[in-house]
Amino acid sequence: MKLDEVPRLSLGFLPTPIEKLERLSAELGIDLSVKRDDFTGFGGGGNKVRKLEYLMADAVSQGVKVLITTGGHQSNHARMTAAAARKFGMKPILVLRGNRPDVLQGNLLLDHLLGAEIDFLDPDAYFTEINPRMQHHADQALARNEKPYIIPLGGASALGAMGYVSAVRELAVQYAEADRPAPDLIVAPVGSGGTLAGLLIGCAMFWPETKVAGIAVSGSAVPFEERIAVMANAGAELLGFDRHFEATEIRIENGYVGQAYSVPSPEGNAAISKVAQVEGMFLDPVYTGKAVAGLMDCVKRGTIAQGSKVLFVHCGGSPALFPHAELLTRDRNA
Numbered sequence: 001m002k003l004d005e006v007p008r009l010s011l012g013f014l015p016t017p018i019e020k021l022e023r024l025s026a027e028l029g030i031d032l033s034v035k036r037d038d039f040t041g042f043g044g045g046g047n048k049v050r051k052l053e054y055l056m057a058d059a060v061s062q063g064v065k066v067l068i069t070t071g072g073h074q075s076n077h078a079r080m081t082a083a084a085a086r087k088f089g090m091k092p093i094l095v096l097r098g099n100r101p102d103v104l105q106g107n108l109l110l111d112h113l114l115g116a117e118i119d120f121l122d123p124d125a126y127f128t129e130i131n132p133r134m135q136h137h138a139d140q141a142l143a144r145n146e147k148p149y150i151i152p153l154g155g156a157s158a159l160g161a162m163g164y165v166s167a168v169r170e171l172a173v174q175y176a177e178a179d180r181p182a183p184d185l186i187v188a189p190v191g192s193g194g195t196l197a198g199l200l201i202g203c204a205m206f207w208p209e210t211k212v213a214g215i216a217v218s219g220s221a222v223p224f225e226e227r228i229a230v231m232a233n234a235g236a237e238l239l240g241f242d243r244h245f246e247a248t249e250i251r252i253e254n255g256y257v258g259q260a261y262s263v264p265s266p267e268g269n270a271a272i273s274k275v276a277q278v279e280g281m282f283l284d285p286v287y288t289g290k291a292v293a294g295l296m297d298c299v300k301r302g303t304i305a306q307g308s309k310v311l312f313v314h315c316g317g318s319p320a321l322f323p324h325a326e327l328l329t330r331d332r333n334a
């Protein structure tokens with residue numbers, strides 16, 4: 001199947017802009033631009049909008065009435081999925097990792113405004129209960145004669161990855177129109193890995209000279225390189241694209257997670273302040289702050305070469321800044 005033959009619904013405000021970071025580039029000694037996928041727009045924006053264009057096409061074609069997904073407390077993916085459910089007249093159910101807080105802040109507030117049913121799972125039980133809980137909600141919907149659809153954590157599937165295959169095609173067109181040479185390296189945060197899988201396929205198809213590096217923002221029981229290779233191979237197969245990805249060719253930087261997924265790190269917080277104060281651009285404490293901290297450290301250590309043309313994919317996430325207001329202001333004043 002060709003990329004244009006994979007069923008897709010329009011959700012995002014695309015193409016998103018590319019912004020050159022002139023001042024940060026000069027400080028780092030690289031040529032740094034950002035793909036502003038925090039401006040995909042729909043449902044507050046972020047990378048998942050691109051994946052949802054494909055996943056929702058599948059759900060809508062099946063006459064789905066109840067859309068179920070999962071994520072962390074401040075999941076951007078869950079918020080955008082809930083918004084997509086509403087857009088197509090479905091009921092959103094979110095199975096979230098964490099206990100119900102006293103005040104719904106950030107993405108949780110937006111989930112609430114979207115009228116999503118939220119099933120809070122105890123953090124310790126989450127990883128064993130996540131699939132049975134989502135299946136439980138699907139079974140209940142079926143018993144009510146409402147067709148359910150489960151979107152996996154992060155929308156990480158071969159179909160979801162199509163969002164970033166088409167993002168690379170969009171980039172290649174934008175660069176060609178601006179008469180710019182392709183970047184040497186694309187850098188993106190890695191949560192579930194679907195974005196990176198799509199970027200790998202997309203670069204192999206449209207920008208064969210461009211390398212891809214992911215900055216992990218969480219740990220992973222199965223190494224990300226292996227998980228992403230499986231997803232990228234499934235995506236390539238879906239497209240009938242003759243390319244096999246080996247785990248060993250996938251570059252993941254694992255040193256920037258900090259204490260744990262979704263726990264802000266001092267380096268990530270410093271990157272948030274730095275980019276805001278040098279470029280007027282907002283990052284987030286769960287994904288992009290840690291990813292930019294990683295990118296800057298790779299430049300410092302020389303694993304991203306001086307003078308190279310780097311494109312960072314800003315995947316969104318700014319709603320998660322607000323629940324961390326106290327910590328972020330404390331760190332800055334320290």
Ligand SMILES: Cc1ncc(COP(=O)(O)O)c(C=O)c1O
Pocket residue numbers: 046047075076077154156189190191192193194195196284287288315316317
């Ligand atoms: C802001 C932001 N950045 C990065 C990611 C990671 O993307 P992926 O799950 O495709 O690895 C997410 C996922 O939820 C996100 O919300």
